[in-house]
Amino acid sequence: MEDILKQIALCVEKGKIAREFPHPAELAGQDGVYELTQRALESGIAPQEILSQGLIAGMNKVGELFQAGDVFLPDVLVSARALSMGMMHLKPYFHSGAVKHKGKVVIGTVQGDLHDIGKHVVSLFFEGGGWNVIDIGVNVTAQKFLEAVAEHQPQAIGLSALLTTTMVNMEPITRMIKTTHPGVMVILGGAPVTQSFADRIGADCYSPDPQGALEFLNKHCS
């Protein structure tokens, strides 16, 4: 049992989606996450174990490598694609309650900013870490964040901004969330954001990379 979970984790890490994909060269012709997850379920391994010890473990490794600068965005994207193949098999178990997310995160790019790739990559890491991500898009007002928090009751919200001119819009959102939902953690990310800025506006976490934000979520919100 342990072997197949390790294989799933390795395939997520290496971006081995399914047998038919030649990438990566060293795993060409072998089963990928798609086949291995199916086989693991057929052999009776609990879906929750497949998720945590296979899929999430693999994505976590990618996160560590990405944080260290040892892998790059294409590696992350292909790993996330591989992970999604495994998730396809687990979907019915999420519906039945046999598999549970660690919690919910509402994520969006703040008002004034249309930039979406950073938010997308962070979402991939959060999902790959076992979190249910509600992406409310770009150019999101404080009011829309508030409505999303009221509707989805997340443990945390993630705010993204690309520009110094839009970063300032993180402050009213953070203030409103902290006033109305003090238990909801506020996580900031984006090129111009710094720890001192996050401290000044009262956010709970700033991370320069997605893995740091995921580690904060796992430690403080689950």
Place this chain on the structure above:
Amino acid sequence: MTSREVLTAIVKDKRCPERMGLHESFWQDTQREWEKQGLPPAVNILDYFNLDVREIQGSLFRTTSIPVDEQVVDEDEHTVIKVNGWGAKFREWKNRPGVPEHLSFDLVHEDVWKKKYRENLLELDPRRFPDLEKLKESYRAGMASDRFCVYYQLIIFEIMRKAMGDLILLEAMYLSPRWIHDFCDIVTNNIIIHLEYMIREVGKPDGIWLYEDMGYTKAPFVSPALYQEFIFPYHRRVADFIHSYDLPFIMHSCGKIRPLLLHIVEAGVDGLQALEAKAGQHVVEMAEATGNKIAFMGNLDIRAFESNDQKTLEAEIVPKLRAIKEKRIPYVFFSDHSIPKSVNLETYRYALDLHKKYGRY
């Protein structure tokens, strides 16, 4: 020395003439803001500040497969949705700059590339130049001046991003390598065919400036290995073409590209611009790593400009200029970004004073 002589010495010959070069780009709303702070109305801002480089207007030919300008397909009070000649849909702000939102892409698979887009790029198509007469006029005026005049254009990685978007492109490098190679090969040839046409029909400029955003704050979008496999051969081909006309190849890239630097030099790039400081890059370290085989433009941290504090600006600029002078680095004074309206006119003027005082070799 004229602007042309200074920039030619720095970028083409990698020499240090009497002074460091001087150039800048400005966000579109900066000039309006500065007019409120005392800038004379409607001046040519490059002439007003005596900056060295001029982009020859009209040289940005259409590189999309279908040679049309972006079409507006929807809009609201603040934003417009546009479709480009690759069938890609973006949302942009109406009255201010910013990175667009990627909405959808037509070019999602090699089959679509082959059926709809590849064929259009195989031959010279003068429709890619919207107004050749205006381009000729702009060229004549530029070359009659003492400024260093460049044709400017997007190049391979940037064109791929506009065609298929970051996510499809970056995944496809692993999952559809044959497609990406074919795309790069065809697009590179198309760029060369049209640059050659422009040089033949309009004239030879002082340099060619190509835009290629390959990084974000933390890292390059691709690893050095992927750069070497997918981008390097085509940068090299473009560089060889440009050098065949005895012209320098200047490349712009935002973000952290330090891990790609030695490959970029090997590809034949003569001048590298932007060198974002907040991405942890330092012009002196980069110059030392390359042995002055390439000229640098930029690296002056925009956050120091935005502080609008003269001491902060001095602390950013003066030590860099002193080190550049001491180590004889071929260099053009330039922020690591472009100047937004949050930078005061007085701050920018002070930066120019620092260039005047410390920017001589």
